[in-house]
Amino acid sequence: MxxxxxxxxxxxxxxxxxxxxxxxxxxxxxxxxxxxxxxxxxxxxxxxxxxxxxxxxxxxxxxxxxxxxxxxDQWQSLPAILRYRSARGDDGEVATQLVSVRRMFETEAAALAAGRLTSAALDELAECIERMRNGHDGDDVDVFVAADLRFHDIILRGSGNVFLAALFDPLTRVLAERRAQTSRVPEIQRHAIAEHAAILEALRAEDPDRARSAMDHHMQQTMDDLHAFVLAR
CATH class of the missing domain: 1.10.10.10 (Winged helix-like DNA-binding domain superfamily/Winged helix DNA-binding domain)
Structure with missing residues (x-):
């Protein structure tokens, strides 16, 4: 060792x-x-x-x-790429590209998960949103981020496509670090809670198009919040 x-x-x-x-x-x-x-x-x-x-x-x-x-462009380690790019002062571009990658994966994952998620999984999604609210109300960023990440993980793994979760997994550690930074902004937390609630509602309705649209709206809100509350500062 x-x-x-x-x-x-x-x-x-x-x-x-x-x-x-x-x-x-x-x-x-x-x-x-x-x-x-x-x-x-x-x-x-x-x-x-x-x-x-x-x-x-x-x-x-x-x-x-x-x-x-x-x-x-030949590197295969996401943490190393992030480290290289951030060291060169283009952290904002890195953050923007990460949201774009998330959008590619997660919109389709939400559409696939609609109608596939068990009642237990849907209930856990609701619990995640409640923990996000508790984290927001208690000013506990760690609780908020953990619940946020778990919410998206449930959807990815509930999509029925094993490749989606496997391909997205290397991003998890990077996203955890990024979420810890952006989720310190109370406005971003409030927006995220509302967006997650809309996604859950679409998933409960078992409507793939609505779920895809709700997740896409969440990704756009995330991008807008990134530019308005993080990069603008």
């Missing part, structure tokens, strides 16, 4: 250098020996750290050169 932690530390340190611009796209990373000396670790640890970055698409091994930094 300790060795894995050390590997993660070296991989994270190298990613920091890439994110900061110390190692640009196309640049060769230092040799294994140099990395080992810098971070005082063995070559085995260095190789495993480089394997982590390679698996994530952040670096690739080139014959005669070694490991080089790949273009951002």
């Amino acid at each position: 300790a060795r894995k932690s050390l590997v993660a530390e070296v991989a994270d340190a190298l990613l920091d250098r890439i994110v900061s611009g110390d190692l640009e796209v196309g640049a060769a990373l230092p040799s294994e020996a140099e990395i080992g000396e810098t971070y005082e670790v063995s070559r085995v640890t260095v190789r495993e750290a480089l394997r982590v970055l390679t698996t994530q698409g952040i670096v690739r091994v080139t014959s005669g050169i070694g490991s080089i930094v790949t273009p951002l």
Whole structure:
């Protein structure tokens, strides 16, 4: 376990250098020996750290050169992409793109879930909204965010399409961090509670078109709130 932690530390340190611009796209990373000396670790640890970055698409091994930094569009780690983009001052664009991605997934998930969700699942959605209200009234952002995320997870998993939930899952950690930031705004919380209630009403009616429309409206409200209350500041 300790060795894995050390590997993660070296991989994270190298990613920091890439994110900061110390190692640009196309640049060769230092040799294994140099990395080992810098971070005082063995070559085995260095190789495993480089394997982590390679698996994530952040670096690739080139014959005669070694490991080089790949273009951002080849990266496969959402947290790493977010870290890279945010470090370059385009956090607003990142947030906007994340909402757009959510819109693609979640509108169709809502349509598919209409008529598929069990009464128990619908009741849990109602409980999520109640917890969101409690979080709002009690100024407890953690409670609010946890209930918000659970609400959307129930719909994704209740869509009947296993690929939707699997594809969306890597976004969950990123969205949790983002929601914790945006959900501190009371106006955004109030809007979200109303939007979630409308989505639940459409799902209870077992109307796919209405559910899709309600979720799409929620995504638009989220985008509008992002620009009005977060990015404008």
